[in-house]
Amino acid sequence: MIFNVSASTLYRHGPYGHNGAMARQYDNTDVFRGASFTSATFAAAEFRDCDMRQIKIVDSVLVDVNVSGDVRNFLVNDVDVTPFVEAELNRRHPERVQLQEMRTADDYRAMWDTIERLWLETVARAERLPESARHERVDGEWSFVETLRHLLFATDAWASRTILDEPMPFHRLGLTQTGYPPADAAALGMDLDARPSYVAVMEARAGRMALVRGIVDDLTENELARMCTRAPAPGYPEEPRSVGSCLFVVMIEECEHRRYMVRDLAALEAR
Incomplete structure (x- = not known):
């Protein structure tokens, strides 16, 4: 299933609630598996306990983004930042190294x-x-x-x-x-x-x-x-x-x- 959705289209067309806004809560769903979002707005969205493997984000604005979880092979502007994150976490929390050893x-x-x-x-x-x-x-x-x-x-x-x-x-x-x-x-x-x-x-x-x-x-x-x-x-x-x-x-x-x-x-x- 592929969705090419612009922010304006989301507002004008369904699915949305009675006030014209798209539903704000999605629990235990796979409706977005393989979806594609173009010019959509996710500002202030929250993703919790989600399977986000193989996500690709292109030409997007990511400012004040907070990501936590099982993070591996995480490329930012074609640079895998995972080793840098792991090294800094280990510096701040040396018990992580002791645990792995x-x-x-x-x-x-x-x-x-x-x-x-x-x-x-x-x-x-x-x-x-x-x-x-x-x-x-x-x-x-x-x-x-x-x-x-x-x-x-x-x-x-x-x-x-x-x-x-x-x-x-x-x-x-x-x-x-x-x-x-x-x-x-x-x-x-x-x-x-x-x-x-x-x-x-x-x-x-x-x-x-x-x-x-x-x-x-x-x-x-x-x-x-x-x-x-x-x-x-x-x-x-x-x-x-x-x-x-x-x-x-x-x-x-x-x-x-x-x-x-x-x-x-x-x-x-x-x-």
Whole structure:
């Protein structure tokens, strides 16, 4: 399907709402797959949790654009900027390099030491803010409390369920990724609409951090290579995963979400 759409044509012709403006919300759709937009205006548009592979943008104006996610082979004016971005992220967050260089059980233990230290610093920083700020979203991203809730889910899925083979380890306050079906999350006992206090989430978080600490403290080279057969959660691919690969997911979730929180805490502190 090809769409050659000008901004004026979009306004004059459908599909649009009663006020003549095009619909503002598109969820769980592939209607734009393979589409072509010419002279269309996407100013102030937001794309979240979208598959944007093989997009080509030509002769367009990109000013004040913010892109985050799994970014690879990203050409800007025929220059792949990915290596520059990765190098700068690694400079700002050296734990990313430590994470990528993990090989042995001792490496995993050292990495968890780093994660615990970094989160202690970040939590202390968050606790200098008012309680309301810890629940506040910056630019529509998860709040500090929501981020900790998501890390509950990540630990339950990749540590308790896969590594420890527990069928239903999910905490009620866990928060799944945006694209996970809410009905499936509810079936696992999670209350996505809960509005827990910071203290309640931190209590649950402490238990999950201790659980991973126990796993890495007992980790051996043989255990690192052991294959886990239970999927992290219903809907995930049913395939064998090593203990090492599952721990890697837990740790990259910890590192990347902390990076987001450092960014957002700076914005909250600036206020």
